[in-house]
Amino acid sequence: MAVTPETVKKLVASGHTVRVQAGAGIAASVTDAAYQTAGAEITDAAGALSADMVLKVRTPSDAEAAQLKAGAVVIGMLNPFDAAGLQRLAAAGVTGFALEAAPRTTRAQSMDVLSSQANIAGYKAVMIAADRYQRFFPMLMTAAGTVKAARVVILGVGVAGLQAIATAKRLGAVIEASDVRPSVKEQIESLGGKFIEVSYDTDEEKEAAVGVGGYAKPMPPSWLARQQIEVAKRVALADVVISTALIPGRAAPTLITEDMVKSMKPGSVIVDIAAGKGADGIGGNCPLSEADKTVVKHGVTIVGETNLAALVAADASALYARNVLDFLKLVVTKEGALKIDLEDDIVAACRVTQDGQVTRK
Numbered sequence: 001m002a003v004t005p006e007t008v009k010k011l012v013a014s015g016h017t018v019r020v021q022a023g024a025g026i027a028a029s030v031t032d033a034a035y036q037t038a039g040a041e042i043t044d045a046a047g048a049l050s051a052d053m054v055l056k057v058r059t060p061s062d063a064e065a066a067q068l069k070a071g072a073v074v075i076g077m078l079n080p081f082d083a084a085g086l087q088r089l090a091a092a093g094v095t096g097f098a099l100e101a102a103p104r105t106t107r108a109q110s111m112d113v114l115s116s117q118a119n120i121a122g123y124k125a126v127m128i129a130a131d132r133y134q135r136f137f138p139m140l141m142t143a144a145g146t147v148k149a150a151r152v153v154i155l156g157v158g159v160a161g162l163q164a165i166a167t168a169k170r171l172g173a174v175i176e177a178s179d180v181r182p183s184v185k186e187q188i189e190s191l192g193g194k195f196i197e198v199s200y201d202t203d204e205e206k207e208a209a210v211g212v213g214g215y216a217k218p219m220p221p222s223w224l225a226r227q228q229i230e231v232a233k234r235v236a237l238a239d240v241v242i243s244t245a246l247i248p249g250r251a252a253p254t255l256i257t258e259d260m261v262k263s264m265k266p267g268s269v270i271v272d273i274a275a276g277k278g279a280d281g282i283g284g285n286c287p288l289s290e291a292d293k294t295v296v297k298h299g300v301t302i303v304g305e306t307n308l309a310a311l312v313a314a315d316a317s318a319l320y321a322r323n324v325l326d327f328l329k330l331v332v333t334k335e336g337a338l339k340i341d342l343e344d345d346i347v348a349a350c351r352v353t354q355d356g357q358v359t360r361k
């Protein structure tokens with residue numbers, strides 16, 4: 001949800017009227033009564049969508065967009081790469097703020113929805129892997145014999161990957177991780193994992209590895225070929241692979257080929273956080289993944305859950321609602337008036353539509 005009773009209370013205390021669609025909190029076990037106690041009015045979808053400011057999780061559907069008021073403000077994960085969705089918002093005459101477009105700066109951290117949700121996804125991916133894996137994660141010495149620690153490979157070490165390393169480590173796994181950005185080596189090691197080293201041989205490779213704005217850039221094929229050799233060696237020995245590699249606005253890179261899946265031991269588990277973001281819209285970092293399905297291919301269980309954060313609904317909502325509340329402080333004055341200051345880099349980056357136009361940067 002885009003608001004929780006905690007954030008409703010704060011909004012009401014600042015003088016706002018908050019309407020919450022009936023049943024909005026059910027998936028996270030928040031009742032309408034809890035919202036009412038916090039000071040919200042419970043309404044139907046039309047009542048919520050006709051507000052001056054609409055706080056959402058995902059971008060409005062066609063039916064929802066038709067109920068928005070021209071001139072209203074819509075804040076949510078509006079997907080700045082969804083051209084049709086942005087066009088829909090522009091046509092509805094609303095000012096849209098896509099929170100995913102916030103810069104990855106210190107000031108934007110408290111409203112960084114990609115981080116708050118990816119952190120949860122990284123955690124849940126390991127929980128699911130541990131559940132599907134038919135062996136222990138930790139090394140155990142028991143009277144009935146010794147159990148080896150699980151070998152976990154993490155591909156892509158952004159926010160989700162780092163949390164996956166931390167979580168797998170807490171469970172006692174042995175971890176190796178790969179990323180195109182060499183700056184993550186230290187972070188991986190500080191969490192007790194091992195960085196899979198791939199050399200940067202040309203100026204082009206070194207330049208691409210720096211990325212842009214903290215994000216990865218597509219790497220030259222020469223580097224990707226060397227990475228694949230190193231990753232393939234680790235994947236063949238791995239019990240669990242968690243893949244999270246993404247490049248903003250592009251298809252997720254293929255990092256786990258079918259041959260690599262074939263090389264894995266029966267009973268191994270892949271959790272592909274990038275599922276549904278591959279070139280075909282179904283696969284992810286592994287072309288055998290299937291969005292929102294768990295499949296068994298060549299004896300390997302491949303989990304393609306696309307909304308892992310939603311499986312930790314209560315904390316995902318609590319963190320997301322705080323992100324939204326912090327962003328609101330940038331566009332609403334203390335007196336409660338709307339103020340869109342395009343000199344503010346966060347506001348300017350997040351604004352995707354205004355006055356009937358797509359304004360996305």
Ligand code: NAD
Nearest residue numbers: 104105106109115156157158159179180214216245246253
């Ligand atoms: P993301 O979800 O866009 O991508 C996940 C990871 O995949 C990234 O680490 C990326 O480098 C990696 N990747 C891409 N192609 C790959 C390939 N071929 N092989 C292996 N790995 C590949 O990333 P994210 O989690 O959104 O994080 C992006 C950046 O933002 C990171 O540098 C992170 O540290 C930074 N960040 C900064 C702040 C802040 O300072 N406020 C907050 C959050 C994140």
